[in-house]
Amino acid sequence: MNSILKIKNLKKIYHTKKSETLAVSDFSYNLKENEFVSIVGPSGCGKSTILSILSGSLEKSEGSIAKKDSITFGYMLQDDCLFDFRTILENCLLGLEINRKCTKENKEYVISLLEKYGLKDFMDSYPKNLSGGMRQRVALIRTLALKPDILLLDEPFCALDYQSRLKVSEDVLKILRMEKKSAIMVTHNLEEALTMSDTVIVLSSRPSHIKNIYKLDFDKNLSALEKKKTDAFLDYYNLIWKDIDSHV
Amino acid sequence: MYSDEHKRFLKKEKWYCLSVIFVQIFILIFLLALWQVAANFGWINTFITSSPKMVVETTLHLVKENNLFYHIGVTIYETIISFSLGTLLGLLIASIMWWNPFVRKVIDPYLTVLNSLPKVALGPIIIVWCGAQMKSIILMALLISVIVMTMSVIESFEGVDENKVKLMQVLGAKKMQIFFKLILPSSYKPIISALKIGVSMSLIGVIMGEFLVSKAGVGYLIMYGSQVFNLNLVVSGIMILAILSWMMYSLVYTIEKRLTR
Structure with missing residues (x-):
């Protein structure tokens, strides 16, 4: 499979009046089509920094990010960031409105997504009437509305309780597979990283560089719960835990 | 439809509300009555304290002889003008400050000084610049509001969740779009709520202005009354002003409730 995104020697320095902080010292990775990559690492190691740079909301200090012009990013944050003065449908159309792409076809696509993922009845409701899991799904549809090729997920399920977290992460994975998207997810939850991804990248503590890359070898048809029961899962878990632990 | 317990609960709530209103009215009547009785029995000197009866007489006299409604009209007119101008200008200045963080930083100390400076101190300058006329009064009230x-x-612009601003940026929004699609609609409720303060501030400014320079208005009546030592007129003016400010506040409050439903 072809790489759709080549990140090479990415480096980021934060500047404040008092000091400068090297957050990311060296990060390189080639993302393939339809690949789901998770980035894990000790807290504060600059995981989110990498996503912010990719999304364009933060400037890199050094390194290169190569992709075809046609490849676009969709960014999903920890907080669902739904606007409470807009209905669910209006929230989903936000990106299209901003980019002046609110055509009839695109609108129908968004409505079809809402329908597919069980939110059509709530189209005209306001976010305050939805549960946390539903809101997160709306945020995902808002991201998908612009038909991005690569999704950047920054601890997307962090705000959810354990039950909905399992449910929504499964939902999101299903949606991404169905829509054939690549994704890079930052998380501190190893279980989540292991059950959702094809590849797990382990970062060192700050200044972060890649400590290890695990290509996960699970049967694609296993559900998250079934994956957790395999021996391989436990092995990966222990390996990654050791990688992270040695840095704390 | 409801259970007996719920009916009892509703009844209790209703009684509670009614008793609050009852006590409020009772206090008002009691104080007025006490004032009148004290005046009748000569406990107080009505020349400097006036009395409810005299206030009513003076007010009726004002309506007949001095065109009370004209004075009220002038005060309301000045308040509305300065309130609307103050609101629009305030929105505009805040928008510019949000738009340009540099301007915001530069302007900040000036705004703090202006905010803490008692605006009435500027009265003499305003009179010299604009003359002893309505323009001065409106400017005075405008400065305050x-x-x-x-x-x-x-404050409400800057209180908008940073993550939402980031989201807009990531979606490719330009500053104009962030402002009109996120910042302004998010601040809708705080702005409407600020209007209540705005209308009170404008009225304060107008009365201050009328104290300094005026030929008409409720503030003028109070000032004139004190200059000729007619305390009946002063107290009547204050009563009218109290009712007026309560009515204006209620109006804005009702509008707020309607708009943010």
């Missing part, structure tokens, strides 16, 4: 509006609007 515009600063309050600017402060509360910029």
Whole structure:
């Protein structure tokens, strides 16, 4: 499979009046089509920094990010960031409105997504009437509305309780597979990283560089719960835990 | 339809509300009655304290002889003009400050000084510049309301969740789009709520202005009354002003409830 995104020697320095902080010292990775990559690492190691740079909301200090012009990013944050003065449908159309792409076809696509993922009845409701899991799904549809090729997920399920977290992460994975998207997810939850991804990248503590890359070898048809029961899962878990632990 | 317990609960709530209103009215009547009785029995000197009866007589006299409604009209007119101008200007200044963080930083100490400076101190300058006329009064009230509006609007603009701004940027929004699609609609409720403060501030400014220079208005009546030592007129003016400010506040409050439902 072809790489759709080549990140090479990415480096980021934060500047404040008092000091400068090297957050990311060296990060390189080639993302393939339809690949789901998770980035894990000790807290504060600059995981989110990498996503912010990719999304364009933060400037890199050094390194290169190569992709075809046609490849676009969709960014999903920890907080669902739904606007409470807009209905669910209006929230989903936000990106299209901003980019002046609110055509009839695109609108129908968004409505079809809402329908597919069980939110059509709530189209005209306001976010305050939805549960946390539903809101997160709306945020995902808002991201998908612009038909991005690569999704950047920054601890997307962090705000959810354990039950909905399992449910929504499964939902999101299903949606991404169905829509054939690549994704890079930052998380501190190893279980989540292991059950959702094809590849797990382990970062060192700050200044972060890649400590290890695990290509996960699970049967694609296993559900998250079934994956957790395999021996391989436990092995990966222990390996990654050791990688992270040695840095704390 | 409801259970007996719920009916009892509703009844209790209703009684509670009614008793609050009852006590409020009772206090008002009691104080007025006490005042009148004290005046009748000569416990107080009505020349400097006036009395409810005299206030009513003076007010009726004002309506007949001095065109009371004209004075009220002048005060309301000045308040509305300075309130609307103050609101619009406040919104505009806050928007510019949000738009340009550099301007915001530069302007900040000036705004703080202006905010803490008692605006009545500027009265003499305003009179010299604009003359002893309505323009001065409106400017006075405007100065007060515009600063309050600017402060509360910029506060709500800057209170918008940073993550949402980031989201807009990531979706490719330009500054104009962020402002009109996120910042302004998010600040809708705080702005409406700031209007209540705005209308009170404008009225304060107008009365202050009328104290300094005026030929008409409720503030003028109070000032004139004190200069000729007619305390009946002064107290009547204050009563009218109290009712007026309560009515204006209620109006804005009702509008707020309607708009943010």
